Structure formats: C-alpha cells, structure tokens
Amino acid sequence: MLFLSCFPEVTLPQPADQKVVVRGLEGVAAAETRISYVDGVNGRLYYQGFNINELAGRTSFAETCHLLWYGKLPNAQEMRRFRSRLVSEMRLPTQVVTLMQLVPPNTHPMAVLRTMVSALAMFDPDAEYNSDDANDRKSVRLLAQVATIIADLHRTRSGKGVLSPDPDLDFAANFLYMFRGTPPDEEERKAFDLTLMLHADHGLNASTFASRVCASTLSDMHSALASAIGTLKGPLHGGANQRVMEMLDDIDNVNEVESYIEGMLNDKQRIMGFGHRVYKVEDPRAHHLRRLSARLCERANVPHLYEISQRIEKVVHERKGIYPNVDFYSATVQHALQIPDDYFTTIFSAARSAGWIAHIREQFADNRLIRPTSKYVGIFERQWRPIEERD
Numbered sequence: 001m002l003f004l005s006c007f008p009e010v011t012l013p014q015p016a017d018q019k020v021v022v023r024g025l026e027g028v029a030a031a032e033t034r035i036s037y038v039d040g041v042n043g044r045l046y047y048q049g050f051n052i053n054e055l056a057g058r059t060s061f062a063e064t065c066h067l068l069w070y071g072k073l074p075n076a077q078e079m080r081r082f083r084s085r086l087v088s089e090m091r092l093p094t095q096v097v098t099l100m101q102l103v104p105p106n107t108h109p110m111a112v113l114r115t116m117v118s119a120l121a122m123f124d125p126d127a128e129y130n131s132d133d134a135n136d137r138k139s140v141r142l143l144a145q146v147a148t149i150i151a152d153l154h155r156t157r158s159g160k161g162v163l164s165p166d167p168d169l170d171f172a173a174n175f176l177y178m179f180r181g182t183p184p185d186e187e188e189r190k191a192f193d194l195t196l197m198l199h200a201d202h203g204l205n206a207s208t209f210a211s212r213v214c215a216s217t218l219s220d221m222h223s224a225l226a227s228a229i230g231t232l233k234g235p236l237h238g239g240a241n242q243r244v245m246e247m248l249d250d251i252d253n254v255n256e257v258e259s260y261i262e263g264m265l266n267d268k269q270r271i272m273g274f275g276h277r278v279y280k281v282e283d284p285r286a287h288h289l290r291r292l293s294a295r296l297c298e299r300a301n302v303p304h305l306y307e308i309s310q311r312i313e314k315v316v317h318e319r320k321g322i323y324p325n326v327d328f329y330s331a332t333v334q335h336a337l338q339i340p341d342d343y344f345t346t347i348f349s350a351a352r353s354a355g356w357i358a359h360i361r362e363q364f365a366d367n368r369l370i371r372p373t374s375k376y377v378g379i380f381e382r383q384w385r386p387i388e389e390r391d
C-alpha cells in the first residue's frame with residue numbers, strides 16, 4: 001500500500017473501533033416512509049398502498065404524482081387542476097435555455113440535466129424557502145421543468161427549435177411531443193405514460209437516499225434533486241438502461257446471444273439490466289415493460305431487439321439465476337419510442353423526480369439529520385516530520 005510504504009515507521013492500527021459495518025447498507029432501514037414499499041420476496045411494489053399492478057394501465061403518471069405527493073388519487077376536479085398546473089410550469093427561464101446552449105455538445109445528457117436543475121434554483125423565487133407552500137410550488141415546477149430541460153436539450157442538439165407545451169395534451173404526452181416534435185399516437189402515449197408511472201418511485205433506492213440525505217441537512221429542493229440525479233446517473237443504478245441498449249446493439253442476431261453473455265460472465269462483467277439488491281424474484285415493473293417492449297418493437301419494425309432481449313433473459317437466468325430489473329426492457333421500450341439511448345436515463349430521472357420530490361418533502365416533514373458513522377480502519381499516532389526529512 002503506497003500510503004504505508006511512504007511512512008514505514010508508523011504504528012499499525014489499534015483495535016479501537018469495534019463498530020459493525022453493513023457494507024452497502026444492505027438491509028438497513030434508514031428512514032420510515034409511507035410513499036412506496038418494495039416487497040423483494042414476493043416481487044411486489046406498492047405506491048401509497050396501491051400495488052402497481054392495480055394502477056398499471058388505469059392511472060396516469062400525473063395521477064401517480066398526485067398519489068405520491070398528497071397520499072390520494074385525485075378526483076376529477078383535483079386532476080384537472082393538477083394537470084393544468086403541471087403543463088403551465090413546463091417553461092424554462094430564458095437564462096437556463098441560454099446556459100444549456102453553452103454546454104459542450106458531447107456532454108452526457110445526465111450531466112446537463114444535473115447542472116440545469118442546479119441552475120434553475122438561481123431563477124426560482126422560492127429556491128431558498130422551505131415552507132410547505134413554497135415546496136409545493138417547487139414540486140410542480142421542478143417536475144415540469146425537468147421534462148422540459150430534457151426535451152429542449154434534445155431538440156437543440158438535433159438542430160431543431162424548442163417547442164412549447166400543447167395545453168390540450170396531458171403531461172406525459174406533452175413531454176414526448178416536446179422531445180420528438182410529433183405528438184404521440186394513442187398507443188405511444190399510453191406506453192410512455194405507463195413507463196413513467198412504473199419508474200415513479202421505488203423505496204429507499206440509492207438516488208432517493210441521496211436526495212433524503214441532502215434534504216435532511218435542511219438544504220433546498222433543487223440541491224436535493226441535483227444530488228439524486230447525480231446518483232441515478234451511475235451504471236449500477238439508472239445508467240444501466242443505456243448500457244442495455246449498447247449491449248443489444250453489439251449483438252447482431254439471436255444466435256450470438258449465448259456466446260456473448262458467456263463471454264461477459266467469463267470476464268466477470270455484470271449484465272446490465274439484471275439483478276437487484278432487493279428483488280430476489282422478478283421485478284414487477286419488468287413484467288409490464290416486457291409486454292410493452294414486445295408490442296412496441298413489433299410496431300417500430302425492430303422485432304429482433306425484443307427477440308434478442310428474450311434470449312438474453314433466458315440465458316442470464318439459466319447461468320446466474322437472476323431476473324431482469326426495470327432497466328432491461330425499458331431500454332427497448334424507449335428505443336421503439338424513438339428516444340436516443342443517451343437520453344434513457346434522463347427519462348428515468350423525469351419519472352423518478354416524482355418519487356424524489358415526495359421523499360424530499362417527507363424528509364422535511366419529520367426531519368432528523370441523516371448522519372451515519374464509519375468504522376475507522378486506518379492508523380493512529382503518526383509522527384510529523386519537516387518536509388526536508390520526508391522520504
């Protein structure tokens with residue numbers, strides 16, 4: 001170890017720190033929540049008490065946000081109001097649009113999103129206020145603006161003008177319309193809406209934990225959301241969906257799957273979109289996304305992508321006994337909806353913003369600073385030496 005070889009004279013660790021470390025905080029309950037519950041044994045996911053299977057196909061993403069934030073599915077009047085608040089907040093301050101144009105063109109969209117959410121705070125009159133009212137205004141604004149940042153970035157980078165929301169479309173349809181430039185047809189609208197709904201929340205996952213840690217210092221909502229986006233970006237978390245598409249692009253046809261996966265496993269590589277810290281059975285979100293993927297790949301004339309995905313699922317399960325997670329089939333769903341793969345994780349962020357915001361507000365409502373400890377395994381009582389006497 002370089003550190004020790006520089007200072008060979010130091011005394012080695014004293015057995016002082018007896019704390020027990022739970023690596024990766026696996027199985028540790030770090031917060032109480034009413035927002036969602038992940039039942040890893042039975043493969044179930046609940047949003048505010050509703051099994052997602054009960055909501056899927058019947059409850060829009062916007063209704064789900066209302067459920068996550070206010071604890072109830074909206075009635076018709078509440079929904080009209082909530083939807084119009086969301087759509088009316090889908091505009092960005094012009095300074096943020098200008099700032100986005102200055103970003104180097106090869107910057108990953110997740111890095112742009114993280115930075116722009118941070119920038120939004122500088123133009124938000126409520127940014128530094130944590131009252132319930134201010135946080136409610138920011139919740140709606142942030143959810144809406146995250147979608148617009150993603151749409152505007154894509155439009156600008158494709159050399160096309162940015163679009164204003166269409167008040168006749170709901171939130172999810174507007175998002176896809178502003179991103180692609182064409183309003184989705186009914187099947188696409190439903191598929192995209194369901195995809196967002198399925199990604200809306202998921203217990204105390206890494207990015208949600210990051211957002212709650214930030215909120216627990218009584219920092220502001222923009223900071224907590226930026227922390228979450230940076231955390232989701234990693235390939236062991238939300239960044240996996242882009243890697244799934246890269247893997248599918250690498251495999252020419254279904255007959256190559258076995259050797260490709262075998263090669264990856266022999267190299268001790270992780271197969272992206274598989275395995276889960278909590279689910280020991282199939283991720284319930286994968287069930288819905290698989291069905292969407294089959295249909296949308298067919299429609300988009302890329303049925304081979306679904307076929308290859310299915311074979312990968314079979315081979316990985318046979319070899320490792322693990323199942324696809326949310327990121328596996330969401331890759332082909334998004335691809336078939338004409339979303340470029342480097343935007344996949346931003347779409348995940350737009351959906352998960354609903355859950356992050358709910359958790360940030362839950363943390364504010366009953367706060368205790370989240371400040372765990374660590375077990376010190378370093379050395380003690382080192383002797384200082386003048387610079388000219390050091391090795």
Ligand SMILES: CC(C)(COP(=O)(O)OP(=O)(O)OC[C@H]1O[C@@H](n2cnc3c(N)ncnc32)[C@H](O)[C@@H]1OP(=O)(O)O)[C@@H](O)C(=O)NCCC(=O)NCCS
Pocket residue numbers: 235236237238240269270271272273274275276277278320322325326327
């Ligand atoms: C999500 C993830 C980080 C959870 O990891 P974890 O809880 O730390 O699981 P472990 O690392 O303890 O893995 C347990 C076993 O499954 C294997 N495993 C888990 N996920 C794997 C994967 N994606 N590919 C290959 N093997 C995997 C591990 O190698 C280990 O096998 P071993 O006991 O033979 O060594 C992990 O499954 C992973 O890296 N998946 C790929 C990235 C991904 O899809 N992320 C999105 C998550 S929603």
